[in-house]
Amino acid sequence: MAQHAQTLGLKRVQRGLFQPGTWAGTGWQTKTITLANAVDSSRAIEKLHNRARGYRVNTSWDQALTHVEAYLPDNAVSDQLTLQAYVLQNADTYISWEVEERDDINVVERGRALLSSIGSTKVDKTITLATPVESLDLAGLALPIQADVPKGSTGYADIEPHLSAVDTITCKCIAESAGNDAYLRYLIYEKR
Amino acid sequence: MDAVFVYSKSTQEFVGGFSYDGGFPAARVSRLLENVAADLTAQTGETVVAADLTAYRAEDSEAKALFALPASQRTATFDGEGNVTSVQAAAETPRLYVHVDLSGGSTSPSSTLYLKNDGVDALTVAAELRDGPELATSAAVTQIGGQDVTDVWALELVNAETGVIADTPLVQMTAGVINVSYKTTIAPCMVRLDDSRFEMIGPYKVVLAAPVEFKIVRELS
Numbered sequence: 423m424a425q426h427a428q429t430l431g432l433k434r435v436q437r438g439l440f441q442p443g444t445w446a447g448t449g450w451q452t453k454t455i456t457l458a459n460a461v462d463s464s465r466a467i468e469k470l471h472n473r474a475r476g477y478r479v480n481t482s483w484d485q486a487l488t489h490v491e492a493y494l495p496d497n498a499v500s501d502q503l504t505l506q507a508y509v510l511q512n513a514d515t516y517i518s519w520e521v522e523e524r525d526d527i528n529v530v531e532r533g534r535a536l537l538s539s540i541g542s543t544k545v546d547k548t549i550t551l552a553t554p555v556e557s558l559d560l561a562g563l564a565l566p567i568q569a570d571v572p573k574g575s576t577g578y579a580d581i582e583p584h585l586s587a588v589d590t591i592t593c594k595c596i597a598e599s600a601g602n603d604a605y606l607r608y609l610i611y612e613k614r
Numbered sequence: 615m616d617a618v619f620v621y622s623k624s625t626q627e628f629v630g631g632f633s634y635d636g637g638f639p640a641a642r643v644s645r646l647l648e649n650v651a652a653d654l655t656a657q658t659g660e661t662v663v664a665a666d667l668t669a670y671r672a673e674d675s676e677a678k679a680l681f682a683l684p685a686s687q688r689t690a691t692f693d694g695e696g697n698v699t700s701v702q703a704a705a706e707t708p709r710l711y712v713h714v715d716l717s718g719g720s721t722s723p724s725s726t727l728y729l730k731n732d733g734v735d736a737l738t739v740a741a742e743l744r745d746g747p748e749l750a751t752s753a754a755v756t757q758i759g760g761q762d763v764t765d766v767w768a769l770e771l772v773n774a775e776t777g778v779i780a781d782t783p784l785v786q787m788t789a790g791v792i793n794v795s796y797k798t799t800i801a802p803c804m805v806r807l808d809d810s811r812f813e814m815i816g817p818y819k820v821v822l823a824a825p826v827e828f829k830i831v832r833e834l835s
Contacts, residue, residue: 445657
């Protein structure tokens, strides 16, 4: 039965919510999610869903985190999912996470790129991969949101799929205000 | 679903909550505490070991109900050694009620209160803070903690259809009483006073005794 499931591309998914309780001040901070089961990170995709950055402060909603990333270690069996967040306000927040373990992929590369001077109109940014890949699919894309900007800044990136061998990927980025640096956590896997 | 709530033994502060849709084995709680201790050590610069932490693991409906609460709305009970023995919803926040009486403007055939947005037409707003939702059975609240309830409030009027703020007039509350004349030139819409945006007064959540709605209208010249 297990063999049959494997040929179908079995997915095992762990998901949950994290409530940090308190952050140690503001700025970049790291928190660790202990997974219910260890995963092989060369077969696993980490995702954040509803980052739930907002929190309620008396009469209005305010923004607590500008940026949240989640990552598993490279090519290791691990029961830890690491979160990195840029904290603006030490507020009560939730972060929704998911780890999807699949039998039909090989994770080629996990990385984090600094994309300079993202503007308020969509621009192309190129990330050079450490490892060229034959076929490319992408997942676990973090939002490229600047880390040290005023509240209210948000942004996003799209990465275009490629059909042939590549050693670069292009992401299309946009931010709400001009001239900000952005961090992009990316994950590249090949389908087996 | 399982949830694990982690507290500091020494301060009894909540330091992190984790929920797992697919469950989290009780045997792995010690591993989770090690990870939380490592995070705290990295953040504070002071060594925190897993033994300094205590966890409460909840399952199914209890986990779901507790995890849905903001941390400030949960309380934990500890034994003599600092171990958390239970986590529960905090007692409901005590409430004060604002009783509002509107007069002036004009009334539509369907009894909707109209206010022209010409900056001249006015609604007389008389509001009073009371300790209950029923006027007949509640008492006026003029002081809290021996101090007059006197402050300027920014009252957020929202568009009743979109929920977007339509106007935010500043009003003076003196000893729990507001008496103002409201005039406006904002765009026509149905507006509602949104008590979910009210500031708390001391430990009290402030709510409206009854909904407050009226329609901003424009007169054709």
